[in-house]
Amino acid sequence: MNCTNQGGRLGHRLAVSILAGSILGAISGSALAAKPVTDADIMNDAATTSDVLTYGLGTEGRRHSPLAHINADNVGDLVPAWAFSFGGEKQRGQESQPLIHDGKMFVTGSYSRLWAIDVRSGEELWQYEHRLPDGILPCCDVVNRGAALYDNLVLFGTLDAQLVALDQDTGKVVWKEKIDDFKGGYSFTSAPLIVKGLVITGVSGGEFGIVGRVEARDAKTGKVVWIRPTVEGHMGYLNGKENGITGGAPNKTWPGDLWKTGGAATWAGGTYDPDTNLIFYGTGNPAPWNAHLRPGDNLYSTSTVAINPDTGKIVWHYQFTPNDGWDYDGVNETVAFDLEQGGSTVKAAGHADRNGFFYVMNRENGKLMNAFPFVDQIDWAKGVDLKTGRPIETGMRPGNPAEATDGKKGSQVFVAPSFLGGKNWMPMAYSPDTKLFYVPANEWGMDIWNEPIAYKRGAAYLGAGFTIKPLNKDYIGVLRAYDPATGKRVWEYKNKAPLWGGVLTTSGNLVFTGTPEGYLKAFDAKTGEELWKFQTGSGVVGCPVTWDMDGEQYVAVTSGWGGAVPLWGGDVAKSVKYLNQGGSVWVFKLPGKRMAAN
Amino acid sequence: MKLLHVALTLLSALTWGIAWADEDESLLAVQQRGVLKVAVYEAFPPFSDRDAEGTPRGIDVDIAHELAGRLGVSAAIRFQPADESVEDDLRNAVWKGHYIGGGVADVMLHVPADPRFVATVDQVRIDGVYYMEDIALAYARSAFDGAPAIASFTRHTVGVELETIADLYLLSTMNGALRDNVAHYPSLARASAALVEGEIPAVMGHRTELEGLLHGHEGLAVTKVAIPGVMISSWPLGAAVKAGDVALGDAVMGHLKAMVDDGTVTRIFAAHGATRTPGG
Numbered sequence: 001m002n003c004t005n006q007g008g009r010l011g012h013r014l015a016v017s018i019l020a021g022s023i024l025g026a027i028s029g030s031a032l033a034a035k036p037v038t039d040a041d042i043m044n045d046a047a048t049t050s051d052v053l054t055y056g057l058g059t060e061g062r063r064h065s066p067l068a069h070i071n072a073d074n075v076g077d078l079v080p081a082w083a084f085s086f087g088g089e090k091q092r093g094q095e096s097q098p099l100i101h102d103g104k105m106f107v108t109g110s111y112s113r114l115w116a117i118d119v120r121s122g123e124e125l126w127q128y129e130h131r132l133p134d135g136i137l138p139c140c141d142v143v144n145r146g147a148a149l150y151d152n153l154v155l156f157g158t159l160d161a162q163l164v165a166l167d168q169d170t171g172k173v174v175w176k177e178k179i180d181d182f183k184g185g186y187s188f189t190s191a192p193l194i195v196k197g198l199v200i201t202g203v204s205g206g207e208f209g210i211v212g213r214v215e216a217r218d219a220k221t222g223k224v225v226w227i228r229p230t231v232e233g234h235m236g237y238l239n240g241k242e243n244g245i246t247g248g249a250p251n252k253t254w255p256g257d258l259w260k261t262g263g264a265a266t267w268a269g270g271t272y273d274p275d276t277n278l279i280f281y282g283t284g285n286p287a288p289w290n291a292h293l294r295p296g297d298n299l300y301s302t303s304t305v306a307i308n309p310d311t312g313k314i315v316w317h318y319q320f321t322p323n324d325g326w327d328y329d330g331v332n333e334t335v336a337f338d339l340e341q342g343g344s345t346v347k348a349a350g351h352a353d354r355n356g357f358f359y360v361m362n363r364e365n366g367k368l369m370n371a372f373p374f375v376d377q378i379d380w381a382k383g384v385d386l387k388t389g390r391p392i393e394t395g396m397r398p399g400n401p402a403e404a405t406d407g408k409k410g411s412q413v414f415v416a417p418s419f420l421g422g423k424n425w426m427p428m429a430y431s432p433d434t435k436l437f438y439v440p441a442n443e444w445g446m447d448i449w450n451e452p453i454a455y456k457r458g459a460a461y462l463g464a465g466f467t468i469k470p471l472n473k474d475y476i477g478v479l480r481a482y483d484p485a486t487g488k489r490v491w492e493y494k495n496k497a498p499l500w501g502g503v504l505t506t507s508g509n510l511v512f513t514g515t516p517e518g519y520l521k522a523f524d525a526k527t528g529e530e531l532w533k534f535q536t537g538s539g540v541v542g543c544p545v546t547w548d549m550d551g552e553q554y555v556a557v558t559s560g561w562g563g564a565v566p567l568w569g570g571d572v573a574k575s576v577k578y579l580n581q582g583g584s585v586w587v588f589k590l591p592g593k594r595m596a597a598n
Numbered sequence: 599m600k601l602l603h604v605a606l607t608l609l610s611a612l613t614w615g616i617a618w619a620d621e622d623e624s625l626l627a628v629q630q631r632g633v634l635k636v637a638v639y640e641a642f643p644p645f646s647d648r649d650a651e652g653t654p655r656g657i658d659v660d661i662a663h664e665l666a667g668r669l670g671v672s673a674a675i676r677f678q679p680a681d682e683s684v685e686d687d688l689r690n691a692v693w694k695g696h697y698i699g700g701g702v703a704d705v706m707l708h709v710p711a712d713p714r715f716v717a718t719v720d721q722v723r724i725d726g727v728y729y730m731e732d733i734a735l736a737y738a739r740s741a742f743d744g745a746p747a748i749a750s751f752t753r754h755t756v757g758v759e760l761e762t763i764a765d766l767y768l769l770s771t772m773n774g775a776l777r778d779n780v781a782h783y784p785s786l787a788r789a790s791a792a793l794v795e796g797e798i799p800a801v802m803g804h805r806t807e808l809e810g811l812l813h814g815h816e817g818l819a820v821t822k823v824a825i826p827g828v829m830i831s832s833w834p835l836g837a838a839v840k841a842g843d844v845a846l847g848d849a850v851m852g853h854l855k856a857m858v859d860d861g862t863v864t865r866i867f868a869a870h871g872a873t874r875t876p877g878g
Contacts (some may be wrong), residue, residue, distance in 0.1 A: 092697065111698075135640065135679050136698055137690075159698075183641075183679070184784075209760045209784050255777045256769075261760055261784075288761055293769040293777075402770035452830070453715050457639055457680035457687070458708040459731065459804055460763055460830040 037101060037149045042194050043274055049553075052100040052545045055146045055191035056427065057504070059272035060336040063429035064505050065546045069553035070590060071508030075522045075532045078588045081554060082122030083536075086113065086583035090142075093562025094583055095425070097146040097191065097502065097543035099154070100556075104168065107558060107585050108144040112158040116171060119549065122587065126171035130158045136182050138189075138205060141562050145269065145425070146191035146543070148199060150219040155199055157188030163201060165222060177222040179203060185210055190269030190425075193279070194219055195309045200279060202266025212264035214281045214307055226312030230283045231262035232299045238312045246300070246314065253296040263287035264301040268331035268425045275336065275347055276364055278306040278315060282331035282351075289464065291325030292400035298323055302330035304351060306366060316366030320353045322390065325397045326380055326448075327419035328355040335437075336363055337430050339485060350484050352428055352439045354421025355391075357384055360484050372487030374439050374480060375422040377471055379415045398448040401462040416445030418468040420498075420564060427543060429503040429511065434525050436481045436490055438511050440499040443471045443478060444572060467570035476572060479503070479513055481528060491528030493521075497576050500563050502543030504555075512555065514540020516565070516579055520557050520586065538582025556587045624843035625669075628704055633674045636662035637691035637703035640677035643787050644810025644870045645708060648677075657810070658707045660866045661728065661857070665705070668853040676703045684710060685719060693721040693840045704839065705850055711836040711877075722838040723847045726854030728863045730877030732832035733764060734805035736790065736812055736820045741799035745821045748776075757781045757789035757801040764802040767825050787811055793818065806872045813871025834877035 037053055045051070046058025049067045057063050070078065086094070090111040098107040104125060105117040112130035117123065138159050147156040153165045153174055160182040165175045180186035180203055187205030194200070198216040212230035217223060226238045233250025236243040250259045263286045270281035286294060286301035302321040305314050321328045332353055339348035339360065349363035356378040360370040371384035381391035399411050420442065428439045446466050454463035470476045477499030481490040501514035510531070511523040516539035522532040539561025546555045560582040566573050628634050638646035638658040645658040654675040666673035678691045690696040691706045709724050710716075716724045737746055741754065751768065752775055758765040760782045768780045783789035786803045790811040793801045801808065808820050825831040837854055839847040857863050858876075867874035 132698065134700060135677065137679050137681055137696065138698065142698060209782075255774070256780050257782055261782055288765075290766070293766070293774075295774070400770065402766055453712060453718075455684040455710040455712070455715055455833075456682070456761070457642070458684065458710060458835055460710070460712070460833050461761070462763065462766055462830075463683070 036151045061271040068508040081587045091581035093143040094558040094560030095143040148192040161186040175222040204267030209261040212266040230264040233259040273336035280334035284329040304334045352423045356422035377416040401450040412449040418444045418446035427502040429505040431505040442498045500541040504544040512544040622845045624846035634666040635703040637706040709838040711834040726851040727834045727836040730875040736808045737800040759786040809872040
C-alpha cells in the first residue's frame, strides 16, 4: 500500500473487493483477492466458478462448469448484460474463448489482437494490437483461439509465430519470443497451456516442409525449457541439452529423408491431466500430401502424443489415421474423464477425430478402449480394430497424382468425412453430471481427384483437387451427445450451416454452443431440447464460457463469422456466403438478481 | 417513342463510353503515378531476390525495370511470398489482394501461360510469354561418367526442392526404388549450394533456375532431362494483369513481346548465367 504509483489501482481494487465481499460473503472468496494467477489456481480452475483462467475451463478441457444458477428451467430468460465491439476494419473469424480473472475479461480477436475489458461494465481497459509484418501468409484465416493467464501475465500467440506476454493491468509487453520464422510458413493461433509454471505451445500454419513440435517455456520469462518434435527422428531438448530422439530413430515409419519435412503440425493446442501428469497434444497430417510417396505409418502424424511436462518426453501415443491420405489432421483435443466400467473407474480420455471416429483411450497408457463413429457416413474405414488399435480401411484412398495421364483429370473418389473433418478444431464438452460428451460435428464429404495441371510458384506440379459437399440437403452441422461407455448417441441437434464453435456444459443441465447463423443457443443437456437462443449479429465460431460474479451467473461468447469454412469449404462455402462478418463479445445473465434459491 | 429510343441508345452509348474510359485509365493511372508495381516471387534466385545490400536483383527484376522503362515509368518491385498455388498468388498479387492487407500490384511476372491453366483463371489476363521452363539435372562431373541416367540414383544421392515436379518424379518413378536416395531441400538454391559444397553429387529441378544458381562454378554440368511417361516436363511463363485493366494489359503484353523479339530478354537471361528457351 505504500507504493504510491500503484495506489490508485489498489484503491480501486479494494473498493471493488469490499463491494463484492459485502454481496458475496463467503460464496466467492477468490473475488476478494487481486492476486497473481498461481499454478494452484490453474489446477483448480474447473472447480472455481468465479473465474475462467484456462482455455477449456480447466486444463483437462472438459468445458464443464459446476454452476447451476442459470439452468434448464430459467435459461429462457437469459438477456444480454453488455456487448463489446472489437472495432477497426479487421473482422473475419472470431474463434476465441474469453478468460475471466480479477474483474477483467481477456479476449483475443482476429489479426492477433487482445483486449482487457472491465467485466462488470463491458468497458475497454486496454487493447494490444500485434504489429504483423509484411509478407505474412496465414494459411487458414487470421484467427486466434485464446490466451493463457499466469502470474501477472496474459499470454497469447500471433500470426507471425510469436508468443507475447503482456502485463494484465497495463497491456504492456513483458516478454516476447519468436516461436519460429513466419517466412518458413509457421504461425501460432491456438491458446497456450500453462502447466507447472511452463507455457506449453505448438506450431501452426504452413503445410510446407514444417515439422510439428511441442515446446515448454518458463511462463514468467519466455525461456525455452524443453522442445519435443512430433515427427520420428528429430532430437528433443531439455534445458539446452539433447533429450532423446522422438521415436528413437528416423526412417522407422518414413521412407528416405521425408521425416525431415514430415509435417504433423501441432496447431490446435493441448490439454493437461494432473492425475497422470500428462500433456495431450494432437498432431496434423503428414507431408507431402500424396500418401503414395511415403509408405509407412509416418509417426507421429495424425496422433495424440502424451508428454510428461517434467521430462519433455513422449510417454505414449495413439495414431488415428496411419499413412493419412485424406488430410485428417489428428489435432482435435483429447479430454480426460473418468469412465465407470465393471464397477471400477478407469482413467480414460475422449477424442473426436476429423476422420469421423470417436476414440476412448486409457489415458495412462494410450490403449484403445472403444472407437465408434460420431458421424453418419465414414467411407475410408469400416471401423477400428479394438485389439490392434488400427483402422479397418476400405481401400477408398485418393489415386496417386504421379500416375496421372498428361493433362487429364485423374479418377475421382468421393470420401466422407471431408478434410475439414467430422469435427474440426472446435472443442467438445464433457459433463460429469450426465456423463456425456457433446460433440460439434459436421456431415460432409469430399470429391478428390488428381490435378495434373496445377502450378506452384510458377512451376508445374501434380497436385490433388478437392471440393467439399454436404451429405444432406437440410443440414451440415449437428451437435451430438454421446455416451462414451457405450458409444450410444443420446440426442442430436441439426444445424443448417456447418458448426464451427466450441461447446460448454454446466451443472444447470445445460449445453451451450454457437451457430454460423449468428445464434448462441442453449440446450437441455439430457434431452437436447433447444431452450434458448440469441442472435449476436454475426456467426458464432468462438467458445462460450460461464462464471459467477456479485451473486449472478454470466455467460460470454465471441461473435464473428470466419475460419476455414468460407476459405476452403467448396460448395459449402458458397452456401454460407450470405453470412456477414463481425467482431464482438457478448455477455448474458438472468434479468435482475435471480439466483436460484437453494 | 422514337425519340425515347434514340435517347436510350444515346444513353447506353454514353455508358459504354464511360466504361471504356474507365478501362483506359488503368494505363493512365500507372503513367500519372510514374510507377509500375511489379510482383515477383520472394527469395527466388536467379529470377528475383535481394543482394547483400537488400537491392532487388534477378532476371524477373531486370525484366520488370525494362518493362517499366518502356512504359515511361519506373518499376516498384513487390516481393510476393509463394502461396499454395499460382491461383492463390494471382489473387494475392494481382486481382484482389490478400485478406491480411497490402493491396495489389499492376503486373505479376513468372506466371505460367500453359493454355490449360490460363483457361481456368478468368480474373486475370495471362500473356506475354517470355520463356519456357523445363527440367534438368545438375551434377558434379567428377562423380559420374558422363551425364547420369536416372537409374544411377539407386546408388547416388540426388537433391531436389521439396514438393516440386522433380521431387514427385524421383519419389514415384521405378516403383519408389529411388526414394531412399532423394535428399530434400526447402529451395533449389539450398540444394544447389549442397551440390557446390560437394555434399551431394547431383540435383534435379527447373533448368533455368539451376543454370543461374550454378553459374560460374567449375566442375559442374547442367543437362536437360526428359521425364519419361506421364508428367509435364516444360511450360511457358509470362505475365499477368488484372482482366479489367485492358489498356494496361495491352501495353504490358505488347512491350514484353517486343522485348522478346528484339533479344532484350535473351540478353537479360544470359547476364544471369541462364540460357533462354523461347516459348509460346
